[in-house]
């Protein structure tokens with residue numbers, strides 16, 4: 206892992222971190238985390254991935270000062286995780302959303318706001334905006350004890366943002382959410398990162414994080430088995446994927462023959478939309494037709510602060526303009542929405558430069574064009 210980042214840009218540094226849970230008699234029960242090293246830089250989205258039981262939640266609990274490391278060193282926001290000033294700058298969505306079932310959605314977020322010492326009026330304003338933002342505006346006064354798992358996840362995300370945290374830790378944020386909810390959480394995470402927030406999220410569903418994280422560590426058995434940027438981890442040297450549209454049968458056959466003559470192993474098949482996009486399109490279309498659904502309404506008016514305001518506005522009940530694909534929130538509207546609740550813009554660190562492919566795209570494209578345009 207690259208350790209060149211200046212210390213002031215490091216939100217988390219840990220080395221040799223280990224956690225052994227013990228039973229009542231002090232005997233080792235499980236080695237949940239087994240000597241891990243990693244760092245998280247300011248403004249990045251860091252994914253802690255791994256199957257159930259691999260140690261992700263325990264790692265997070267150590268970062269939050271909820272669990273003592275058995276060994277190793279750990280710094281969060283330049284201090285100890287047990288320091289109250291550090292805790293005040295962290296927003297946390299636990300794996301299981303603990304809710305007071307008799308409080309309604311607004312009261313729940315207000316309650317968490319009050320724990321941070323926010324003035325009552327400010328708590329109310331933020332609660333209203335956050336509840337709207339996570340798509341629960343229509344059930345804002347309903348007791349959270351009646352919420353489905355997905356709705357509980359949403360209210361959990363709202364409470365995690367009430368203190369306008371610098372560092373946001375989301376433990377399995379997409380668990381229990383339908384694909385629309387997953388997409389929105391991912392858009393929200395990107396938006397927060399764009400505002401200079403640092404985000405750590407965990408998941409055992411890789412597709413749920415693949416397009417949001419800058420860097421990731423994959424855990425198994427309490428250890429980090431792989432770490433790096435997605436490009437570093439996923440790129441397969443020598444492999445290229447070309448998406449060609451408007452190809453007719455003859456061109457396709459010519460292309461196959463050319464690739465075979467070059468001795469290049471290849472697989473040529475029609476391109477399909479992915480299932481997630483199909484799902485999102487179906488929902489967007491149904492919403493534009495005002496089809497009734499008793500499920501969680503994805504955010505109505507994206508209040509003012511954090512979320513994919515444009516995205517949610519597109520989906521809201523009001524005479525919506527033509528349905529737009531979910532994955533295209535307007536950055537301007539989102540940014541304006543964020544302004545209202547988030548602290549003044551922090552200096553956003555430059556996004557890590559993507560690893561440039563070594564292949565000369567222009568040359569490849571020119572060759573392909575020549576080939577496909579060629580007459581027999």
Ligand SMILES: Nc1ncnc2c1ncn2[C@@H]1O[C@H](COP(=O)(O)OP(=O)(O)O)[C@@H](O)[C@H]1O
Nearest residue numbers: 226234235237256257258259260261262263264
């Ligand atoms: N409080 C605890 N007491 C004993 N063992 C625990 C406790 N919490 C977690 N573990 C064990 O530690 C391992 C890692 O758990 P966890 O950190 O929750 O993993 P993950 O979040 O990746 O699913 C598991 O084997 C789990 O059973």
Ligand SMILES: [Mg+2]
Nearest residue numbers: 261262263300
């Ligand atoms: Mg967990």
